[in-house]
Amino acid sequence: MGLLRLSKAAKCLGVHPVRLRLWADSGKIPVTWVGRERRFSSIDVEAMKVSTGGERVRLEGLYVRVSGSSGHSQ
16 A cells, blocks of 8 residues: 555546545545645545546536627617
């Protein structure tokens, strides 16, 4: 069992390190403290990949600009 640093574990999971930190804080993934650094078991990271299907969640946004004019000339 290897211990991964936060950035490496996040990269393996395809998430931002902040997201992984939030998961660790909420107990979704176990964390081991080495000094002041969080470390993640490679086994737990692989298990998390399997439980999420190894897929990243894609969030899309839509931007619509609404003009104040009615488009009619008088």
